[in-house]
Every structure is written in structure tokens, then in C-alpha cells.
Amino acid sequence: MCGRFTLFAKLEELKTEFELKEANSLPSSYNIAPSQSILIISQDAETYGKHLHLAHWGLIPSWTKNxxxxPKPINARFETLTEKPYYKKSFQRQRCLIPTTGFYEWTSSHGTKQPYFFYMKDYKPFALAGIYDYWPGGVETAEIVSATIITTDANSLLKPYHxxxxxIIEPHNYGHWLDPENKNTEELMAMRNNFV
Structure with missing residues (x-):
């Protein structure tokens, strides 16, 4: 589960970490919540350029009527991406990176919830795996770009909490994950094990 995360890296840090030529910024936030706008990085199928842009957090497939x-799921289980119609098309061709500086998980005890913050030791921004889609809009409704964060079984560090x-996608896999022409499901699925 990932229901809250942060992004307080400077724009120049993001451009360096993710090798972006152009980028739109988003105000820093220590508590990004579902249904808010988030930054995602996608890759152009023609030029292979990486683009940083805004998306609604909660996936809305292009075929949705209204x-x-x-439903606007904020998380998608890695194990079912190739099976569920809600995610299948996006997983095949519309994968994205969701830049972050950390995420929260909660534990419950005696009726109270305690948040725990997970981040890289050097505080550098890193990338969560995501998928995105475009809802084409209508006569009175604008196009909507939306995304969801992909989750997997917790590793030994997070298991006590959730x-x-x-x-988490490692930097050397950014290009492989983003490549819309990469249909090697085994290679893509293996990326989730790097931090487990």
C-alpha cells in the first residue's frame, strides 16, 4: 500500500537524477494524498525523450465512460498487472516513473495509527513504478491524465510496518521501464525484486 508520499526535491535535482531536458515544477509537499496532482515521468515513443508532467493520482482508463x-485506484498490485483489464493496456505501453523523496506507511496499535517515513539514506529523489492513461475528455470535459502507483510484497525492512x-525502480532500469516498445514482461516483472 502507498497512500501518502512526499516530493521536496528541487527541480534541478529532478532534472539531473532523471536526465530530463525540460520539466514543469510542482510545489514541494510533505503529504501528497490520493486525488491530488502528482508528477510523473513518461517517455515519448517517437523521440524517446523523457517528459515530466502532472497527472491525477488515481487511474482513470481511457475507455471509462464517466x-x-x-473507481480511481491509487495503487495497482504488480502481481495482477497483466491480468486485470483496468491495468493491462497501461502496463503494456504506458509505464511511468513517479518521482518521490519518500513515502509513508502506518501501523495501528490500541486504536491509534503511527506513521513511519521511508526514504533513501542520502535524501536523494528516487522513482516509484507507475502506470498512466489518458481519458480523452468530452464536449464539456477536458482530457485527464491519471496514474497509479504499483505495489508489491513488502521487503524485510518494511514488513514490520505493512x-x-x-x-522502487533502480536508476539503471529507468529507460527499460519507460520504453513503450519494451514488451518483455519477464524483464519488467523482474524489476520489482531489486529492492525486495
Whole structure:
């Protein structure tokens, strides 16, 4: 599960870490919540350029008739990405990186919830695996870009706090994950094990 995360890296840090030529910034936040705008990095199929842009956090597939009534999942289980129609198309061709500086997990004890913050030791931004889609809009409704964070079984560090964790993509795999022409499911699925 990943229901809250942060992004307080400077724009120049993001451009360096993710090798971005152009980038739109988003105000720093220590508590990004579902249904808010998040930054995602996608890759252009023609130029292979990486793009940083805004998306709604909560996936709305392009075939949805009414985005206001449809479910908008904030997380997708890695294990079912190739099976569930809600995620299948996006996993095949519309994978993205979701830049972050850390995420929260909670434990419950005696009716109270305690948040724990997970981040890289050097505080550098890193990437969560995501998928995205475009809802085309209508006569009175604008196009909506939306995304969801992919989760997997928690590793030994996170297991005491939660049974699930977001999939973290290592820098040397950014290009492989983003490549819309990469249809090697085995290679893509193996990326989730790097931090487990």
C-alpha cells in the first residue's frame, strides 16, 4: 500500500537524477494524498525523450465512460498487472516513473495509527513504478491524465510496518521501464525484486 508520499526535491535535482531536458515544477509537499496532482515521468515513443508532467493520482482508463463515477485506484498490485483489464493496456505501453523523496506507511496499535517515513539514506529523489492513461475528455470535459502507483510484497525492512510497499525502480532500469516498445514482461516483472 502507498497512500501518502512526499516530493521536496528541487527541480534541478529532478532534472539531473532523471536526465530530463525540460520539466514543469510542482510545489514541494510533505503529504501528497490520493486525488491530488502528482508528477510523473513518461517517455515519448517517437523521440524517446523523457517528459515530466502532472497527472491525477488515481487511474482513470481511457475507455471509462464517466470519470466521475468510475473507481480511481491509487495503487495497482504488480502481481495482477497483466491480468486485470483496468491495468493491462497501461502496463503494456504506458509505464511511468513517479518521482518521490519518500513515502509513508502506518501501523495501528490500541486504536491509534503511527506513521513511519521511508526514504533513501542520502535524501536523494528516487522513482516509484507507475502506470498512466489518458481519458480523452468530452464536449464539456477536458482530457485527464491519471496514474497509479504499483505495489508489491513488502521487503524485510518494511514488513514490520505493512504487508505491501511501492515498487522502487533502480536508476539503471529507468529507460527499460519507460520504453513503450519494451514488451518483455519477464524483464519488467523482474524489476520489482531489486529492492525486495
Amino acid at each position: 470519470p466521475h463515477e468510475a 504487508s505491501r510497499m511501492p515498487v
